[in-house]
Amino acid sequence: MSKREEAGARRRLIEATAQIMRDEGYAAATSRRVAAVAGVKPALVYYYFPTxxxxxxxxxxxxxxxxxxxxxxxxxxxxxxxxxxxxxxxxxxxxxxxxxxxxxxxxxxxxxxxxxxxxxxxxxxxxxxxxxxxxxxxxxxxxxxxxxxxxxxxxxxxxxxxxxxxxxxxxxxxxxxxxxxxxxxxxVSPPATREADAAPQLPGSAEK
Amino acid sequence: MSKREEAGARRRLIEATAQIMRDEGYAAATSRRVAAVAGVKPALVYYYFPTxxxxxxxxxxxxxxxxxxxxxxxxxxxxxxxxxxxxxxxxxxxxxxxxxxxxxxxxxxxxxxxxxxxxxxxxxxxxxxxxxxxxxxxxxxxxxxxxxxxxxxxxxxxxxxxxxxxxxxxxxxxxxxxxxxxxxxxxVSPPATREADAAPQLPGSAEK
DNA sequence: GTCTATAATGCGATAGAC
DNA sequence: GTCTATCGCATTATAGAC
The missing domain is CATH 1.10.357 (Tetracycline Repressor; domain 2)
Known part of the structure; x- marks a missing residue:
């Protein structure tokens, strides 16, 4: 298969890892947890990724x-x-x-x-x-x-x-x-001029 | 001892943990590593901190x-x-x-x-x-x-x-x-007026 | 307050069958 | 490509001596 549309397992392992990292932090992304979420056995992780x-x-x-x-x-x-x-x-x-x-x-x-x-x-x-x-x-x-x-x-x-x-x-x-x-x-089309839309600038230039 | 100037070991454990977290990330702050840096045995960690x-x-x-x-x-x-x-x-x-x-x-x-x-x-x-x-x-x-x-x-x-x-x-x-x-x-004393010291403001207010 | 010793669990990684 | 089984090790935490 091409590098673009990857084998299911490899892709799923990557996605599972990202998901676990987002939801529970990187420390939760262990080989076992990742494999479980991806629906494979832990050993397969090391087939696709040496470490x-x-x-x-x-x-x-x-x-x-x-x-x-x-x-x-x-x-x-x-x-x-x-x-x-x-x-x-x-x-x-x-x-x-x-x-x-x-x-x-x-x-x-x-x-x-x-x-x-x-x-x-x-x-x-x-x-x-x-x-x-x-x-x-x-x-x-x-x-x-x-x-x-x-x-x-x-x-x-x-x-x-x-x-x-x-x-x-x-x-x-x-x-x-x-x-x-x-x-x-x-x-893009600037909203109609209301007071609130006055040019934003850092304060300090606002002095009279 | 007062709560302010704490017992040596407890304070050292806290400082060791902070140092390890800064230098190597929180995952490196294990009970063993923390105890080693603080110069005590791992079990003492659990005397001061239940978990x-x-x-x-x-x-x-x-x-x-x-x-x-x-x-x-x-x-x-x-x-x-x-x-x-x-x-x-x-x-x-x-x-x-x-x-x-x-x-x-x-x-x-x-x-x-x-x-x-x-x-x-x-x-x-x-x-x-x-x-x-x-x-x-x-x-x-x-x-x-x-x-x-x-x-x-x-x-x-x-x-x-x-x-x-x-x-x-x-x-x-x-x-x-x-x-x-x-x-x-x-x-505080504003530096002498040079061009570079012109009032900073967000661009967008800079149009003529 | 600090230690030794250890239990229970989970980890990364490998060997080898299928 | 995917699995079962397992090794060796680090982890959190506890029990109990001193």
Whole structure:
């Protein structure tokens, strides 16, 4: 079979691992648990993946490819900023990413892979932000696209991370702020001018 | 002995656990490893902490108290925003926090404690930001302090998280942006006016 | 308060049948 | 490609000596 549509068991093992990591944390993704969820016997895990590290790496790569694919189509969309935001706010990706960050702490092969992935994501996001800001005539030296990209990612990450432990404080306000910012700068039909839609900017420039 | 200056062994166990979690991830913080680093035998762990969960909870509480104490003195400082930033950018706290977020995924008692702590931190930070913004006459409805607080925290967190896997891309720019923002809004002697110190604001308000 | 010793369980990984 | 069976080891936790 092709590398694209993989054998059932191998694919199911990867998906089971990702699911367990999201639901219960990486420490719960043992060969036995993974095999059980995938509907096979534990020994088969080691047929497809010589070590558990190889399985985790496959999950990283699978998740990374999926996220990158979604990102590439996002930057081609009508409103790249909002599309990227919706990916970053998707806890399916962000929670997995957090688990892998922790896993990378004591598995250096994972860390190296995660780093490569993080850099590719940053490149795509920054390129999209650059495009949008440039189209709006923004001074890119004063507002480096990479900064806007990181602020957006950081905001989304903190919402997802905190949401996982039940914190909701300020989340609606932050999401609304991001929404207001994107509505203001995004290329798509700006909503009719209401006071609340005044140009968002960091406070400090608001003084008279 | 008082609850303040605890017995050597108990305190050392907590510190050893925190250190191992930072250096190698929570999965490495087993009763044996923790005992070895603290210089005692594994069984003593269960004398002080009935289960490993209790040990982890003690670490959460200890770290939380330390962080909150630093925060309370930060908000009383000359430049509360910068003081809070320096705490959030401190990887000693942020890495531990990330480990606990992952740990909380399959230990619900940890999640509950983490939630309480996160909310207290948010309260302190938001109160400090409110004070600063109000002093500058900023419209708090347009720039909710909780939003500014979360943007700051999210920016610091992403820098720490990525730094842990070796990503440095954009970090200097983001830190410089935060620095520029705080220099602009902070109450402390503003640096002589150079072009680079122009009021930071989110792009989109920069159009002519 | 700290130890030795150990029970009970689950882990990663391998050998080899089918 | 999938299984049964198992090895050797680390884990949480307990019992009981000192």
């Amino acid at each position: 558990m590290d190889d399985l985790f790496l496959a999950v990283v790569r699978g998740g990374a490819e999926a996220a990158l694919a979604r990102m590439r189509e996002a930057v081609a969309a009508d409103d790249p900023l909002r599309a990227l935001w919706s990916i970053n706010i998707d806890s399916r990706f962000t929670q997995l990413n957090t688990e892998f960050m922790a896993l990378a702490n004591h598995r250096k092969a994972i860390g190296a892979e995660l780093r490569v992935y993080a850099e590719r994501v940053r490149d795509i996001e920054t390129a999209a932000v650059t495009m949008v800001l440039r189209a709006r005539g923004v001074d890119l030296r004063e507002f480096p696209p990479v900064v806007v990209s990181m602020l957006l990612t950081g905001a989304a990450r903190i919402i997802c991370n905190e949401g996982a432990v039940g914190v909701e404080q300020g989340h609606a306000e932050l999401a609304a702020f991001a929404e207001r910012y994107m509505a203001r700068i995004g290329p | 490993m969960d209790d040990l982890f909870l003690a670490v959460v509480r200890g770290g939380a108290e330390a962080a909150l104490a630093r925060m309370r003195e930060a908000v009383a400082a000359d430049d509360p925003l910068r003081a809070l930033w320096s705490i959030n950018i401190d990887s000693r706290f942020t890495q531990l926090n990330t480990e606990f977020m992952a740990l909380a995924n399959h230990r619900k008692a940890i999640g509950a404690e983490l939630r309480v702590y996160a909310e207290r931190v948010r309260d302190i930070e938001t109160a400090a930001v409110t004070m600063v913004l109000r002093a500058r006459g900023v419209d708090l409805r347009e720039f909710p302090p909780v939003v500014v607080s979360m943007l700051l925290t999210g920016a610091a967190r992403i820098i720490c998280n990525e730094g842990a896997v070796g990503v440095e891309q954009g970090h200097a720019e983001l830190a410089a942006f935060a620095e520029r923002y705080m220099a602009r809004i902070g109450p």
